Amino acid sequence: MIQMIAADLAPELRERPWNTPGEMAQALDRGTIQTPALDVIDEHLAKVATGEIERFMCSMPPQEGKSLRISVWFVVWLLHRNPNLRVAIVCNGFELAQTFGEQIRDILRDHPELGLTLSKSTAKKHEFKLLGYKGGVVCVGIEGSLTGKPVDVLIIDDPYKDEKQADSKAWRQTVQRFWQSVALTRLAPGAPVVIVQTRWRKDDLSGWLRAEYPEEWTALNIAAQAIDSTKLPEDDPDYGKPDPLGREPGEFMESARRRTLRDWAKKMREVGSRVWIALYQGRPSPVEGGILKRDWWQRYDQPLWFEREDGARLVTGFDEVLMSWDMAFKDTEDSDYVVGQVWGRRGVDAYLLEQVRGRWDFVETCNQFEQLAARWPQALLKLVEDKANGTAVIASLRKRIAGIVPEEPHGSKEARASAVSPLVEAGNVYLPAPAIAPWVGGLIEECAGFPTATNDDQVDALSQGLNRLVLQPFLAGEIVDEDDLDDDLADFQISAY
Incomplete structure (x- = not known):
């Protein structure tokens, strides 16, 4: 007083x-x-x-x-x-x-x-x-x-x-x-x-x-x-x-x-x-979110996969399944997060099937990579951002695990997220409900706060995965005709950054 x-x-x-x-x-x-x-x-x-x-x-x-x-x-x-x-x-x-x-x-x-x-x-x-x-x-x-x-x-x-x-x-x-x-x-x-x-x-x-x-x-x-x-x-x-x-x-x-x-x-x-x-507004993260708004995401409530006795997860009716990885820059307890995501595509719709995330050193990162790859054998393509520890992970694992592809990021993080945001806004991106994926709330909040949120590792893995899985094939005319796409999406000028 x-x-x-x-x-x-x-x-x-x-x-x-x-x-x-x-x-x-x-x-x-x-x-x-x-x-x-x-x-x-x-x-x-x-x-x-x-x-x-x-x-x-x-x-x-x-x-x-x-x-x-x-x-x-x-x-x-x-x-x-x-x-x-x-x-x-x-x-x-x-x-x-x-x-x-x-x-x-x-x-x-x-x-x-x-x-x-x-x-x-x-x-x-x-x-x-x-x-x-x-x-x-x-x-x-x-x-x-x-x-x-x-x-x-x-x-x-x-x-x-x-x-x-x-x-x-x-x-x-x-x-x-x-x-x-x-x-x-x-x-x-x-x-x-x-x-x-x-x-x-x-x-x-x-x-x-x-x-x-x-x-x-x-x-x-x-x-x-x-x-x-x-x-x-x-x-x-x-x-x-x-x-x-x-x-x-x-x-x-x-x-x-x-x-x-x-x-x-x-x-x-x-x-x-x-x-x-x-x-x-005094709110660095907007009420509805920034580039990737909170209410744009679609949900699915039941697992879209079945699990074999050996723990492998398989999906049916999907056109493609891939993994997308964002690696950390250093092997310390306070380093950035490592994120691995598994995405599946049905037509123009993308489904996030699983995500792993943690502050792991190089050895644990490789272990997590191998475990996720074994759990999703249909994800033949495994994208790894060719920066930070990603380069070392690629060199260490590519002779033991098939399908590892270095991904060189182009443009800024914001540009990459903006390029895939029309897919999210149009309702073509599905996330699992919290009941089957407790981590999904954190992903949505990181996306809503991007690019001013503290972390952006989940956003990086997401934009990398959606770009390769949906955006690039769509722009190349390999998925659907534009007339077949959701009307909301047709209003956007989509750029592959």
Whole structure:
């Protein structure tokens, strides 16, 4: 809890301290625009100040006032309530952090009626103390240092500069290390933490902390356009929750920049689906999914195979059966997953018959390959992506197992998935029901989150298998005439990337 103490305030201000940072901002800055979204943020910040919320994360579309409210006015408001607070502001880089420090310093200088004077000995843009009190502000970048600086309130604002930085595994690890080895070591007992950011990925700082420590964090996501939370997966922490602004699904937020409905629609077209879904909706994985949407998949409820006494599985009525493998890049416990899939085709319809997946070293990968091949003797063609450990697996097994074919991927992962997505959308791809394949839910969620999900190994194996099994033969006219294909599929321009 952040105690409020009486500073050397003008009598009239001492009598009526502002209840929220927004009230202070509107009183001291006539240019302040207050929106329903900022009202909700203010409510949460007030609870942070009283100790009702200890760790708070907030996401909202860019340029809607969240950083100014949290990283500037919230800090001034806190210092006005308790000038002994030591506040740290951390950003992706020092320059941005210093900007917030400069804005806070200017407000204190421009409003002497607050009774807060900067100490001349520490009046830098990025670090200053309050004269006569222990409190002050220090601003650093993620890679900066807080050594020797106790922190009573920590604000982390935009730990990722842009899409490139957010997609960098090395930078994401840097941000996580900062939290674990710097932030947590400087925090005083019970010190509140506020994270404010636009979202990029499911495993960015907010996503990672919420997944790892769900009970510790209060999360507020204000989407540009309200979603129907009942369409989220049932294990999503926001499933079934009302919109924080009380909006109906599809309703846009009131904008601090005076954006109209036309403006929002234009912005949606301009930035593209990934940026809109992540930055503006605050959900790096879209509600319905991205390239491969959740509700596109068809299901089958009973096994399509029969099993012989020796454990081999056989199917009837299928035109072709093949295996598709995506290999890992290294033989360690924290390496990427290895995935093997068995696909069958009837006409233009593809059926996923089995999948194996694990973090296996080279020896275990070869064992799993041999076992899956023995279990599905009809899968003569065995596609192995000729990258990572795949090259070594091919060399090791091709003299013992027939039909192993190196597959050289062409184009980006996104392009390969996009090429087969019309097949999925048209209802030509069938997955087993969870009752016979408990792993299928994870596959669907990885596909829905692609390309921003943490893992993409199942997607890679899937797109490789569907490309060889259905897409290439269809484009070559070897399966069916286009007129025989599902009407939905005929509307698409299909490319073999």
